[in-house]
Amino acid sequence: MAALDWGMQSRLAQVFRPETGRTVMLAIDHGYFQGPTTGLERVDLSIVPLLPYADALMTTRGMVRSTIPPTSRTPIVLRASGGPSILKELSDERLAVSMEDAARLNAAMVAVQVFIGGEHETQSVRNMTRLVDAGQRYGIPVLAVTAVGRDLTRDARYLRLATRICAELGAHAVKTYYCAEDFDTVTAACPVPVVMAGGKKLPELEALTMAYRAVEAGAAGVDMGRNIFQSEHPAEMIRAVAAVVHESMKPGEAYDLLPRPAAP
Numbered sequence: 001m002a003a004l005d006w007g008m009q010s011r012l013a014q015v016f017r018p019e020t021g022r023t024v025m026l027a028i029d030h031g032y033f034q035g036p037t038t039g040l041e042r043v044d045l046s047i048v049p050l051l052p053y054a055d056a057l058m059t060t061r062g063m064v065r066s067t068i069p070p071t072s073r074t075p076i077v078l079r080a081s082g083g084p085s086i087l088k089e090l091s092d093e094r095l096a097v098s099m100e101d102a103a104r105l106n107a108a109m110v111a112v113q114v115f116i117g118g119e120h121e122t123q124s125v126r127n128m129t130r131l132v133d134a135g136q137r138y139g140i141p142v143l144a145v146t147a148v149g150r151d152l153t154r155d156a157r158y159l160r161l162a163t164r165i166c167a168e169l170g171a172h173a174v175k176t177y178y179c180a181e182d183f184d185t186v187t188a189a190c191p192v193p194v195v196m197a198g199g200k201k202l203p204e205l206e207a208l209t210m211a212y213r214a215v216e217a218g219a220a221g222v223d224m225g226r227n228i229f230q231s232e233h234p235a236e237m238i239r240a241v242a243a244v245v246h247e248s249m250k251p252g253e254a255y256d257l258l259p260r261p262a263a264p
């Protein structure tokens with residue numbers, strides 16, 4: 001941290017709460033390659049009410065300008081890569097936002113997908129390094145998002161490789177999946193904060209348990225989407241995730257913060 005410029009440190013402190021060094025980022029950027037994901041059809045109705053509970057909102061510039069109130073105090077982590085849709089080869093991304101526009105939007109951080117082992121690995125790494133160079137000029141940190149292709153295994157060996165490459169090449173934080181075995185070796189080998197990705201919707205207790213284990217193993221918080229906005233109780237769920245992340249609340253106790261399912 002100390003080696004970073006003041007602006008960069010200030011933006012990182014907006015995303016990662018200084019009291020805990022952790023974040024609960026709400027990811028709603030899915031539309032940039034998969035269109036209106038279930039739960040994100042009406043971001044104005046489903047997501048805007050959750051903003052006060054999120055440490056940061058990961059989203060696109062289109063959604064920021066069209067739907068997120070500029071009066072919101074929640075920092076924006078701006079999706080800055082894109083190109084292919086779910087109908088094409090996903091690793092064939094390009095940078096999709098200039099750093100000047102990210103600064104204009106008051107982004108606290110920019111996010112870029114990195115496909116280690118993917119068909120367009122080098123191109124996606126180059127997207128990240130170009131974004132880091134631009135971010136250095138503007139004091140805007142870069143979140144590298146490790147995308148795992150369908151034929152790759154999300155184990156600690158792969159995640160160590162992917163996260164370390166991103167950090168070595170300049171990412172200021174890395175978003176990656178949790179793995180049940182040896183996740184602590186992933187966070188230990190990565191010299192910048194590792195944020196756990198949410199992934200597909202799980203039962204709430206399982207999602208809270210995964211978040212708990214990830215932060216106990218050294219993650220600097222979570223970047224969760226579907227496990228929050230596809231929950232029947234998204235506001236209570238994001239507060240339960242925050243209790244796990246910032247207060248190290250046990251998953252069972254955090255689960256009790258959710259309304260009980262109605263008796264059949």
Ligand code: R5P
Nearest residue numbers: 027029030198199224225226
């Ligand atoms: C993943 O690579 C993208 O950033 C997603 O659009 C999003 O962040 C995923 O969130 P989740 O898997 O928690 O729904």
